[in-house]
Amino acid sequence: MFKLNLKIAWRNLWKNKVYAAINIGGLALGLTAFVLMLLYINHEESYDSWTPDLENVFQIREKHDFFTPDNKEHWQEATDSRMASLVRENIPQAVAVTKVDQDWEWSAGYSVKVDGADPILVKQIKDADSSFFSVFNYQFLHGSAEAALSTPKSIVVKESIALKLFGTDKVLGKTVKLLIWRSDPGQMFTITGVVKEPKTPQSVSFNAIIRTGEQDHDPENISNRHFCQVYAKMNGPMDSTALNKTLQSVYVNFKKAAFAKEKRNYKDIYKNGNTPGLSALKISDVHANPTLKLSWKDKLKPIVGISIFLLLVSVINFVNLATAQSVQRAKEVGVKKILGSYKGQLLTQFLLESAMQSMVSLFLCVVLVEMVLPAFNQNFNVSLSFWYNPQLFIMIVQLLTLFVLVTLLAGFYPSWILSNYNPVSVLKGNYENGLKGIALRNILVVFQFVISVTFIIAIGVMYQQTKYVSNKDLGFEKGNLVNIKSNYEEKFAERLRTVPGVKYIATSTQVMGNVFNTPEVITYKENKIPVNSVTVTMDALQALGVQVMQGRLFSKDYKQDTANSVVINASAAKLIDKNPVGKTYDLLRDDRKYTFQIVGVIKDYHNEGFDKAVMPTIYKVTHLGGMSTTNNMLVRLDAANSGEIIKKIEAEWRFLYPDYPMTYTSMNDAFDKILEDNNRFVNMIVLFSLVSVSLSLLGLFALSTFVAKRRTREIAVRKVLGASNIQIVNLLNKSFLILVVVANLISWPIAYILIKKWLDGFAYRIDMPVIPFLLATLVSIVIAVLTVSIQARKAAVTDPVNALKYE
Secondary structure, three states: OHHHHHHHHHHHHHHOHHHHHHHHHHHHHHHHHHHHHHHHHHHHHOOOOOOHHHHHEEEEEEEEOOOOOOOOOEEEOOEEOOHHHHHHHHOOOEEEEEEEOOOOOOOOOEEEEOOOOOOEEEOOEEEEOOOHHHHOOOOEEEOOHHHHOOOOOEEEEEHHHHHHHHOOOOOOOOEEEEEOOOOOOOEEEEEEEEEOOOOOOOOOOOOEEEEOOOOOOOOOOHHHOOEEEEEEEEOOOOOHHHHHHHHHHHHHHHHHHHHHHOOOOHHHHOOOOOOOOEEEEEHHHHOOOOOOOOOHHHHHHHHHHHHHHHHHHHHHHHHHHHHHOHHHHHHHHHHHHHOOOOHHHHHHHHHHHHHHHHHHHHHHHHHHHHHHHHHHHHHHOOOOOOOOOOOHHHHHHHHHHHHHHHHHHHHHHHHHHHHOOOHHHHHOOOOHHHOOOHHHHHHHHHHHHHHHHHHHHHHHHHHHHHHHHHHOOOOOOOOOEEEEOOOOOHHHHHHHHOOOOEEEEEOEOEEOOEEOOEEEEEEEOOEEEEEEEEEEOOOHHHHHOOOEEEEOOOOOOOHHHHOOEEEEEHHHHHHHOOOOOOOEEEEEEOOEEEEEEEEEEEOOOOOOOOOOOOOOEEEEEOOOOOOOOOOOEEEEEOHHHHHHHHHHHHHHHHHHOOOOOOOEEEHHHHHHHHOHHHHHHHHHHHHHHHHHHHHHHHHHHHHHHHHHHHOHHHHHHHHHOOOOHHHHHHHHHHHHHHHHHHHHHHHHHHHHHHHHHHHOOOOOOOOOOOHHHHHHHHHHHHHHHHHHHHHHHHHHOOOHHHHHOOO
8 A cells, every 4th residue: 555655646746747846845945944053053062072071070150350341240261260279179079170271362373383394373272280181081092191281391282283283193202392472482392192183072172282380370479360261070960059159158258368368348349239259160051151252042043043934934835835736636535535545544645745755855955955064164164064973863863853843744734635625526526625724825825925024124124234334434444454463562563664654553452353351440520430441552543543533642742641641432531521631530549549631532433343332441551552462463554555565564574583473364354253243144144035035936826826726717707708817817916915915014013023133232223224124015015916927827818618618
């Protein structure tokens, strides 16, 4: 019986090749989008699953406001180095605690020099203490976890780095020279281990682990402390809630004792709702909970929702096309029932046909996934593979589950409709009893168009917002401005000033793509005002090309500019005074009061994404532009020949620093990077919208075919009574236009709510425009009319005699 049903199913599909192809192709498109999301989700969920030992590893996080983009307290991975000993001494279950370098985005990496070879920059070389491999159980290809970091000046490399540097992984005992800064004389490290790259990604990723000795002790002197990442391995499973309660209690006592030694008041530090905090997070949860950033789950939520909707649209399209063919299958069902077929047998036969189509769609989906994966990887900055996938077995199980689900969703209703025909009625030529599902099919078409119209509206609004952001005045001149990833050094700056075409050399702690904010509270006319403090060199604001609104910028002509003069931005001026130039404010630091004079006001300039408002900021001059480790060295170039100027700058660099390659970023590139996530999302919406509209058109085509066949006799009678072809076409179009209008009325409030939520994520955004809503309605009506008219015309030109000759 199964063989017979299979043969019938195949013959029926082959007989209706066009319908089958549309059905299979539409379903394959929806499945492709969904499977791509499954691949990505599986990849993100696989972080830190490469060894069971990680189940008992925790990351220690501290709540503070250092390095935050909004100067507010956040739970951060960058933790006071003293927290390692605090955990080790107060948590008995901690069998190993390690400190490791924080991933600083500004870092260009280490320069690695091997023998006489040219130096290369290698990122993610991290300094750790001797306990690192006691916490993280990496597989050693050469060397051992116990001895690898037993002595300072040791380095353990990943297998890929060993091959890159030496062409072999047998490198134990060999030495490499590492330079962290361009003017660093470098240190020699001995390779004491080679570890295998885990099959799944890691939160604590590295290319090499070094031990300099700086992470080995916890200095009591607060001036010697530093920020790093702290990880603890427990002796077994632990309740996170109880662990965090203990850590919080220990941390509060620690802070009170530390402030007492520094003669600082604990209550003065923690006021206005601020509270001290120390917590432990399971390593398996670290990747899904990044600090100061959206998690991958939050970023992916809208795309996952869109993928599910696309799959639903594909299933709906499948249902509509299948039911559109039901008239052709009605007599087959009637004959089979007369010959003794049960409803269950018919249901099984038609589900088998749906399963065959689903199987072919799934096969095409896998082919399409392989074809689009390179573009998908580039767009999402990942390296996914379908067949060479650590989670291949899980993926296959998911696909089989998806196959069963789609077959049931797409096949059950058409199968139920077909198997439900009354054999007496259909053999008499009356199909009305089997066509009672027209209302449901209308609802499905409306649902398809609701999604499509919402997508079209979203494209219009997103395009306008993206255009607005791209053309927005940033408050500084980003063209012909480059940021060399290096600390400021006067010797190099002086050589660059002699290069023709170099206008300014400067540095600042606030540069697009690399920002270090420092919160301060100033006192102006007895009012406490929270502001953001940025340190710059004398020419930094000129190099940025900021716009002066009042007063002046810093100048070498004014000696006090290096002592007590400041420039503020417009946001700070709103909090201080309408005419602040010449006014003074006080700053209390280390129980000493400092007085600063405001000499100028500049227009707010954007240094971060448009999801954040520009903070009230005060700019101060130091000879090094603040922190020497910010890796911001701004160079303003002559627009006429910037390419040649860059080559000359690189030549000067190589002359002074032959062992450290130069890297730089143009401000245009930094601006594009800020918009990268948003542009990626907009491109995804455009692509999915095209697929959704195409599938909706197929669904409309199916329903119009179904209705035209259902109303064949009515059309024939109307033609006999004198109706023209145009009147017949208009008659069929009328009912579908009502569906499209209803879909638009439903989609408008849905689109408004969803898009407003998206726009609210921008601190700088357009007002909700009306044109995309009107345009989406017009487009949906036009494409609906064209689609239905094609099918309606076929029905209108059919000879009425063929439909009425048996009456």
